[in-house]
Amino acid sequence: MQQSTPFWEREPDCHQDIITLDNVGFGYQGQRQVMSGLNLSVKERDFVGLIGSNGAGKTTLLKMIVGLLKPDTGQIRLFGKPLPEFKQWEKIGYVPQKNAFNPLFPATVREVVTSGLYGRSRLFRRLSKADLQKADDAMHALDIENLAAKRIGQLSGGQQQRVFLARALINNPSLLILDEPTVGIDAETQEGFFHMIKHMHQHHNITFLMVSHDMEMIRSYLGQKPAAEYGKLKFYLKHSHELQDCVENNLTHSLRGLRQHMDNGREVARVGSVKY
Numbered sequence: 001m002q003q004s005t006p007f008w009e010r011e012p013d014c015h016q017d018i019i020t021l022d023n024v025g026f027g028y029q030g031q032r033q034v035m036s037g038l039n040l041s042v043k044e045r046d047f048v049g050l051i052g053s054n055g056a057g058k059t060t061l062l063k064m065i066v067g068l069l070k071p072d073t074g075q076i077r078l079f080g081k082p083l084p085e086f087k088q089w090e091k092i093g094y095v096p097q098k099n100a101f102n103p104l105f106p107a108t109v110r111e112v113v114t115s116g117l118y119g120r121s122r123l124f125r126r127l128s129k130a131d132l133q134k135a136d137d138a139m140h141a142l143d144i145e146n147l148a149a150k151r152i153g154q155l156s157g158g159q160q161q162r163v164f165l166a167r168a169l170i171n172n173p174s175l176l177i178l179d180e181p182t183v184g185i186d187a188e189t190q191e192g193f194f195h196m197i198k199h200m201h202q203h204h205n206i207t208f209l210m211v212s213h214d215m216e217m218i219r220s221y222l223g224q225k226p227a228a229e230y231g232k233l234k235f236y237l238k239h240s241h242e243l244q245d246c247v248e249n250n251l252t253h254s255l256r257g258l259r260q261h262m263d264n265g266r267e268v269a270r271v272g273s274v275k276y
């Protein structure tokens with residue numbers, strides 16, 4: 001597998017298209033439409049918070065974005081590629097809704113985290129040294145190394161959420177999709193979890209799409225008013241250009257671009273002088 005740059009070392013460009021929805025519509029077979037005519041453009045380092053009442057279509061939308069459901073109309077693009085052609089799934093970390101494990105489920109935290117590299121179907125495959133290192137890095141990032149050998153079913157809801165986040169982070173994803181990550185977790189742990197998510201957004205090059213029922217958290221981080229509304233779905237948004245290092249990085253990029261342009265000019269002149 002190709003080694004990707006860790007998310008903490010990746011430089012943001014803050015302009016790249018990450019998710020594009022163009023006139024998307026969907027209805028479950030034999031049922032009325034869940035959504036229609038939905039447009040959305042998520043750029044690198046944006047943070048999108050999705051709010052909506054029960055049954056509004058939030059999970060359905062996330063499932064379409066991660067390729068588990070196919071839109072009836074319109075098109076979805078990921079990282080600029082139409083979804084049917086998109087293959088780089090390791091770029092996306094997805095934490096589905098209600099992950100709670102049966103306490104009798106025999107996998108350890110390390111095994112669950114490492115399964116993020118291969119998918120659930122190969123949960124108990126043999127792990128290479130590199131795999132174990134990646135798991136250690138992801139567990140370290142979420143401060144759950146001390147739980148590595150514990151059975152997942154024996155952990156609290158908050159600890160389990162950290163494990164699933166570590167599992168989603170193991171491939172150094174560029175996009176994290178979280179479906180109600182704090183359901184069933186006490187208020188204090190929820191606050192800690194959101195604090196961690198915000199920190200990741202501000203300091204690492206990750207784009208977020210998060211479904212939540214926590215209006216207070218969404219509004220405090222993403223602003224009081226939704227950026228877009230479709231039926232009962234409300235999209236709150238923090239643009240990447242509001243982040244300081246995106247601003248700095250864009251400047252660095254422009255300066256680098258300018259420098260390259262000048263160097264190219266010099267190169268052409270030099271080659272030119274040799275040639276002529």
Ligand SMILES: Nc1ncnc2c1ncn2[C@@H]1O[C@H](COP(=O)(O)OP(=O)(O)OP(=O)(O)O)[C@@H](O)[C@H]1O
Binds near residue numbers: 054
């Ligand atoms: N597999 C399915 N088959 C048929 N209808 C479904 C299926 N899954 C969801 N629905 C219906 O689609 C609509 C949207 O469901 P969805 O789970 O996307 O809502 P949601 O906004 O995520 O809700 P919640 O906040 O309760 O999680 C609902 O009316 C639901 O009953």
